[in-house]
Amino acid sequence: MSRPLLAVSGLTKRYRRGGKTIAAVDDVSFHIRSGETLALAGPSGSGKSTIARLLLRLIEPDAGRIEFEGGDFLSLNGATLRARRARLQMVFQDPLAAFNPRATVARVLDDPLRIHGIASPTERPHRIAALLDRVGLGADLASRAIHEISGGQRQRVAIARAIATKPSLIVLDEAVSALDVSVRRQILQLLLDLQHEERIAYLFISHDLGVIGAIAHRVVILDAGQVAESGDARAVIGAPQSAIGKALVAAAPKLNRTSVQGAADRQ
Numbered sequence: 001m002s003r004p005l006l007a008v009s010g011l012t013k014r015y016r017r018g019g020k021t022i023a024a025v026d027d028v029s030f031h032i033r034s035g036e037t038l039a040l041a042g043p044s045g046s047g048k049s050t051i052a053r054l055l056l057r058l059i060e061p062d063a064g065r066i067e068f069e070g071g072d073f074l075s076l077n078g079a080t081l082r083a084r085r086a087r088l089q090m091v092f093q094d095p096l097a098a099f100n101p102r103a104t105v106a107r108v109l110d111d112p113l114r115i116h117g118i119a120s121p122t123e124r125p126h127r128i129a130a131l132l133d134r135v136g137l138g139a140d141l142a143s144r145a146i147h148e149i150s151g152g153q154r155q156r157v158a159i160a161r162a163i164a165t166k167p168s169l170i171v172l173d174e175a176v177s178a179l180d181v182s183v184r185r186q187i188l189q190l191l192l193d194l195q196h197e198e199r200i201a202y203l204f205i206s207h208d209l210g211v212i213g214a215i216a217h218r219v220v221i222l223d224a225g226q227v228a229e230s231g232d233a234r235a236v237i238g239a240p241q242s243a244i245g246k247a248l249v250a251a252a253p254k255l256n257r258t259s260v261q262g263a264a265d266r267q
């Protein structure tokens, strides 16, 4: 079997709080293959965002390994880390917090093309127009400021920015949670289409098993920093074994699957 795109093993991150040490992430292991969607589910405080921050190297773990594209990701630094980071992108819940709200859409999309030397100054406007088209937005949006466009449009811009560097993996941290149901369906469909066409893998972080059932192949359910259970997304959601899995299924709103062609349908 080929090596996974991302292999996380024994990942541990502890914080000191009120004189005590708590493990926000406690000996967590999982892997993601090229073109696959793995969901990380769990209630608030279970360690999902800490794992995202560890994967982006925004914080360093106390123990564990992260292998990405066949190499030790934690030992990279400087230019080698920057180059590898282009292949691992992130989409957050709130693009208004991730980008300068006053920046134009063109500026937000120009940054990764410039920083990673992907296109020359004369080529970049064409690349930006192509990226906007790719995520279903018109070129006329390029001159608008981030704070002037809708939440759904902002999330499309965030996805366009993420794909600008041709990543093999995108970490999506509650990326559709703030959107209303119809916009959420459209964004999920866009993610599925991009994955189908460009074989991008997703680490889809969410507390909502309804959404996870529509997009993920496999799921890891976290509880207090540890893996409570994991497996095929439909099997786990259909018959959760852990107490936390049962609670998340009971709390999940049903997503109308007919309007999203689920990832598992395309296997």
Ligand SMILES: Nc1ncnc2c1ncn2[C@@H]1O[C@H](COP(=O)(O)OP(=O)(O)OP(=O)(O)O)[C@@H](O)[C@H]1O
Pocket (backbone or CB within 6 Å): 015, 016, 017, 023, 024, 042, 043, 044, 045, 046, 047, 048, 049, 050, 051, 207
């Ligand atoms: N910088 C920090 N200092 C101290 N404790 C922290 C820090 N960041 C996170 N924690 C703690 O680590 C645990 C995991 O938090 P984390 O944000 O990863 O959970 P989460 O599952 O993403 O939650 P949510 O869904 O609410 O975002 C929580 O107990 C949190 O309080």
